[in-house]
Amino acid sequence: MVVACCFGMIEVVCVEAKDIQSAGLGPVTLAIDSGSCTGLTGPSGSGKTRLLRCLADLDCHEGDVSLNGASRESFTPPEWRTQVGLLPAESFWWSERVLDHFPYKQKPELDSLDLSPVVFEQPLRQLSSGQRQRLALLRLLANQPKVLLLDEPTANLDQDNIMRVEALIAAYRNQHRCCVIWVTHDRAQLERVADRSLTMANGRLDGDSS
Template sequence: MSNRLTATALQCLDIGPIDLVVEGGQCLAVVGPSGSGKSLILRMIADLIPHQGECSLDGVLANAMPSPQWRKHVRYVSSEPGWWATTVAEHFADLATLVRCTTSLGLPTDLGSAAPERLSTGERQRVALLRAIEQRPQVLLLDEPTSALDTAGTLLVEALVRDLMASGMAIILVSHNPEQVARLASATLSLGQRP
């Protein structure tokens, strides 16, 4: 599989129509002022909100499969992730995966027993990223994944994103950090202020 994501004429409310293509191994950055619709674009691609237009992955249309199946391949990571269980470990199919990856993101190895609400915002962002990649999606939609991190934490997340791209994953990144965009993105989609 090439992990090629294509979106055609995506539109929701007053956002769009948007056309975009991102290939496996590449990162497309979506940039623009707050309120310009960057997060809405990711949610449309993930089929999380009603919208017009089409998305396809390696030529297979999103509407040709149930939405949960699409989201296994095209995974959205919110800047404010949600939690549904009492411990971090319960959000993972394999606790060993979590433990193996925590140090690469500067997280403590005993994180599994922690309650999500006891973690800092930056820790929750990093754990949500690990949760999203555990099942190896083909496309990762990152909505400001380092907004709560310091420089060291940001660089660790970016190193992981580069590793994912090297493995063939396609990335769409929303970021307000122009240096981050310059470090990661091979292409940029710029949005203007909404009317």
């Protein structure tokens, strides 16, 4: 799959998955180009989350996955998961302090998501689910992944913050030429963010509707 992009360069496939099969999933084959965003919809339980977990190598499965042509086995698991970043629908935190969750305790840029620096002072459980969800995105981006697997990244957010998150991800995608898989139930959001969208049903990709 080769597409010419706006700079006139030849763009290569970023992440490629072949015959992914796991409990209730697949076989699924897909390829996503660098700098593109693929929307993924489908009824609950159709295997969207499972597919993302397989791509991030969190669940056992059959099939091969590669990143920029390099097979997953050539990466150590931590290397792979740093490059192929999964943002789960619900964020979980292992320490009481926000900064403990960022690499080298580096403070992230908060303005783009309308978070105030107060979040660094408060214990995590006092933050709203929306604040935690936005922080989880910043936590993921701090790793500078080459692939973003986003599982309903705006589910708990109000309209303003949905727009901020979409803008931040778009900016990150442009800057890093990363590819994105964006799971959502929101058709209008897909229209805004995705270059193409795929539908899952019963563990399989249904059709390619660009």
